[in-house]
Amino acid sequence: MEAAEAMLGDATMSGAVLATTGPRRSGWVTLGWAGPGALWLLVFLIAPVTMIVLASFWTKTNTGFDAFKWTFSNYGRLFDTVVYREVLVDTLKNAFIVLVLCLLIAYPVAYFLAVCIKSIRLQIALFIVVLAPFWTAYVIRIIAWYPILGRQGAINYGLEKLGIISAPLDFLLFSNFAVVLALVQLYVLFMVTPIFFQLATIDQSAVEAARDLGASPYKVFREVILPLSLPGVLIGCIFVFVLVMGEFATVQIIGGNQIQSVGTIVRSYYTNIDLPAAAAGSSILVAVMMIGVAVLLRFAKLREAV
Amino acid sequence: MSQSYGPGDIRRMSRRQFVGRAGAAGIGLGALAGGLAACGGDDEPAATPASTPVPAATDAPPAAAYQGAIRIVGLGVDLQDPIKAAYEASHPGVTVEFTVKSTPETAQIVLTTPDTQDILSGYFHQMDQIWPSGNLMVLDAANITRWAEVSPLHKTGALAAGGNPGDGDAPFRKIFLEDDGTTFATGETAKLTMAPANHNSDSFGYNVDELGEQDSWAILLDPELKGRVALIGDPEIGLIDAAMAAEAAGKMTFADKGNMTKAEIDELLKLLTELKKGGHFRAFWTVFEDSVNLMQSGEVVVESMWSPAVTLLQGQDFPVRYAAPKEGYRGWGGGMSILTHVAEDPAKLAAVWEYINWWNTPEPAGIMASQGYYNAVIDASRQGLPAEDAAYWLNGEPAPKDLLGPDGKTVVIKSGTTRDGGAYEQRIGNFSAWNSRMDEADYVLQKWQEFQNA
Numbered sequence: 001m002e003a004a005e006a007m008l009g010d011a012t013m014s015g016a017v018l019a020t021t022g023p024r025r026s027g028w029v030t031l032g033w034a035g036p037g038a039l040w041l042l043v044f045l046i047a048p049v050t051m052i053v054l055a056s057f058w059t060k061t062n063t064g065f066d067a068f069k070w071t072f073s074n075y076g077r078l079f080d081t082v083v084y085r086e087v088l089v090d091t092l093k094n095a096f097i098v099l100v101l102c103l104l105i106a107y108p109v110a111y112f113l114a115v116c117i118k119s120i121r122l123q124i125a126l127f128i129v130v131l132a133p134f135w136t137a138y139v140i141r142i143i144a145w146y147p148i149l150g151r152q153g154a155i156n157y158g159l160e161k162l163g164i165i166s167a168p169l170d171f172l173l174f175s176n177f178a179v180v181l182a183l184v185q186l187y188v189l190f191m192v193t194p195i196f197f198q199l200a201t202i203d204q205s206a207v208e209a210a211r212d213l214g215a216s217p218y219k220v221f222r223e224v225i226l227p228l229s230l231p232g233v234l235i236g237c238i239f240v241f242v243l244v245m246g247e248f249a250t251v252q253i254i255g256g257n258q259i260q261s262v263g264t265i266v267r268s269y270y271t272n273i274d275l276p277a278a279a280a281g282s283s284i285l286v287a288v289m290m291i292g293v294a295v296l297l298r299f300a301k302l303r304e305a306v
Numbered sequence: 307m308s309q310s311y312g313p314g315d316i317r318r319m320s321r322r323q324f325v326g327r328a329g330a331a332g333i334g335l336g337a338l339a340g341g342l343a344a345c346g347g348d349d350e351p352a353a354t355p356a357s358t359p360v361p362a363a364t365d366a367p368p369a370a371a372y373q374g375a376i377r378i379v380g381l382g383v384d385l386q387d388p389i390k391a392a393y394e395a396s397h398p399g400v401t402v403e404f405t406v407k408s409t410p411e412t413a414q415i416v417l418t419t420p421d422t423q424d425i426l427s428g429y430f431h432q433m434d435q436i437w438p439s440g441n442l443m444v445l446d447a448a449n450i451t452r453w454a455e456v457s458p459l460h461k462t463g464a465l466a467a468g469g470n471p472g473d474g475d476a477p478f479r480k481i482f483l484e485d486d487g488t489t490f491a492t493g494e495t496a497k498l499t500m501a502p503a504n505h506n507s508d509s510f511g512y513n514v515d516e517l518g519e520q521d522s523w524a525i526l527l528d529p530e531l532k533g534r535v536a537l538i539g540d541p542e543i544g545l546i547d548a549a550m551a552a553e554a555a556g557k558m559t560f561a562d563k564g565n566m567t568k569a570e571i572d573e574l575l576k577l578l579t580e581l582k583k584g585g586h587f588r589a590f591w592t593v594f595e596d597s598v599n600l601m602q603s604g605e606v607v608v609e610s611m612w613s614p615a616v617t618l619l620q621g622q623d624f625p626v627r628y629a630a631p632k633e634g635y636r637g638w639g640g641g642m643s644i645l646t647h648v649a650e651d652p653a654k655l656a657a658v659w660e661y662i663n664w665w666n667t668p669e670p671a672g673i674m675a676s677q678g679y680y681n682a683v684i685d686a687s688r689q690g691l692p693a694e695d696a697a698y699w700l701n702g703e704p705a706p707k708d709l710l711g712p713d714g715k716t717v718v719i720k721s722g723t724t725r726d727g728g729a730y731e732q733r734i735g736n737f738s739a740w741n742s743r744m745d746e747a748d749y750v751l752q753k754w755q756e757f758q759n760a
Binding site: 062063064080081082083086087143146147150151152153170173174252253256257258260265268269270271272273274275 | 410414417438439533587588590592596603751752754756
């Protein structure tokens with residue numbers, strides 16, 4: 001944005017003199033293209049995040065906050081007990097597990113769609129089928145697990161009928177297992193989609209060339225398809241990681257409030273009208289997410305260099 | 307003369323100090339509200355004599371009738387479409403805009419963006435938190451048309467002499483203000499924080515097919531029901547339910563369940579944490595629908611519940627009962643407060659008072675009563691219900707016919723059924739505790755987070 005402003009200043013200053021020269025005009029064009037996106041980022045990303053970081057230094061009062069008294073104590077309060085630390089670690093752990101599971105499920109699905117299906121029409125039709133769960137409301141998709149995982153749900157009922165268990169398995173619902181399952185179901189599409197599009201853009205002549213040079217199907221995948229699909233994988237990973245780290249509603253509903261995430265902790269502060277602590281909790285979360293994304297990017301770069 | 311129940315001195319002290327500081331710091335709204343009440347409003351804007359909270363302004367010319375919107379923030383409990391339709395039909399030129407939020411969010415709005423709303427339709431237990439902000443106006447009881455008929459529950463604490471008023475933020479403890487407009491008063495005064503609107507009693511719902519008849523909170527901690535119990539996830543209300551259970555089971559005693567000490571909180575949560583680690587609690591629910599799902603899907607057989615959730619399941623012939631606990635109910639009281647800024651527009655202030663007074667008339671009271679909520683003026687509920695409906699909802703008699711819900715179409719109560727807990731006087735006659743804001747609210751939250759993460 002700074003760059004855009006500088007450009008704007010530059011262009012305005014010299015515009016009067018050199019309004020019609022080529023490079024200047026292209027500067028305006030660039031600005032025109034960059035402007036809406038930059039404005040969007042400023043209003044919907046940079047401004048709110050800045051606000052949250054600022055709010056994390058406000059002082060909590062009995063009736064809300066004092067925005068004129070600055071303090072670090074909100075961060076101190078977060079770490080007064082082990083809860084926030086433990087939950088942060090648990091959330092990272094869950095994000096990692098969900099990420100890996102999503103990747104394991106999504107890659108074969110995307111590969112099948114993009115590489116094995118040759119008809120474009122069928123490809124699109126099947127992709128729409130993959131998107132089908134997104135046609136229902138978010139909460140419905142979570143609550144739909146109750147009749148499957150519950151004490152009297154399909155799985156427990158089936159296992160009991162088959163005589164495998166004598167009492168219903170409680171860990172299936174309102175547990176970390178349930179949370180991970182629901183999150184994978186909710187977010188696997190964010191992994192499938194970018195990988196699918198990335199795979200679909202791979203130039204088939206590269207694959208054919210590898211084959212002509214005698215590469216085995218495994219080698220073709222390992223040396224050609226996988227490296228070329230990595231940007232899609234990376235984008236999918238970032239999506240899933242960021243979404244899971246920020247989750248609270250799914251965790252709350254399917255975890256029955258027995259499982260916590262950073263999101264649920266932040267929400268509980270918010271519910272207690274402790275905005276400064278909620279902001280501090282969010283700020284740490286944002287920082288951790290940025291580090292996580294940076295690590296993912298670095299990881300991908302290394303792979304590309306191989 | 308400030309209130310003197312439980313260890314309230316700290317609470318009072320910090321409130322006074324806070325208001326003092328807020329005034330000094332130039333926030334000034336608390337001082338303004340206090341000032342208005344104390345000085346009788348010499349420099350008040352003109353207002354209509356019939357419905358102004360400022361007695362000294364009676365010689366001012368009456369303002370023109372207000373045309374436009376009244377903005378009300380509150381919960382879905384009372385901010386309903388039938389209510390809006392009824393008000394707008396009887397008050398041409400005035401529209402009501404409902405902003406439906408959760409309890410903490412309503413407080414947040416009143417505290418941080420008070421100018422966006424005219425009325426807070428909230429709860430008496432929010433007053434500890436909101437009142438010191440000065441964003442709410444001191445109300446004059448004389449402006450409440452049916453004040454004389456308002457339930458003693460909102461004035462003295464118990465419906466009948468000798469009744470148990472219960473621990474915590476009962477309406478009568480949070481409604482009256484001293485002359486300074488900042489301190490809660492123990493006895494009746496003419497200065498109010500809220501105009502009384504509704505009240506009701508909450509308890510726990512249970513599956514009667516599985517458990518038989520139950521009448522003690524102790525069942526929530528019964529070890530035999532391991533894994534079949536849920537509590538409400540809200541830290542303070544969940545803790546109060548648990549406290550009533552622990553007390554009923556003879557495991558603990560409390561000086562004031564509505565305002566626990568740190569030691570009591572620690573002891574109670576230690577008990578709960580042990581139970582939780584042993585898998586005693588199936589879940590902690592966040593929203594109304596969760597509680598319905600938990601009971602209906604057979605995940606739990608007993609849980610904290612709200613009356614409409616039980617009614618909903620009973621309407622579907624699910625064998626759920628709403629307990630009438632012998633130890634007493636957990637009560638809640640709702641009221642309406644006026645945001646301070648409304649005083650700047652006398653016509654609007656009059657219109658706002660009109661809405662508040664309309665609330666205690668048969669039409670809205672009837673809409674609410676057919677969902678199980680009691681109006682602060684119980685006669686208004688009675689007048690608003692057809693005799694057949696009143697038999698079930700208020701008199702504890704079997705419904706003489708199928709009763710319809712507020713939509714006028716769906717049968718919610720089957721002919722022949724009796725309301726759990728019985729008549730109004732029985733359901734409102736015995737409180738163990740009230741929904742409360744504790745002095746140690748921050749500590750409660752911290753410990754509750756630890757508990758939920760255990």
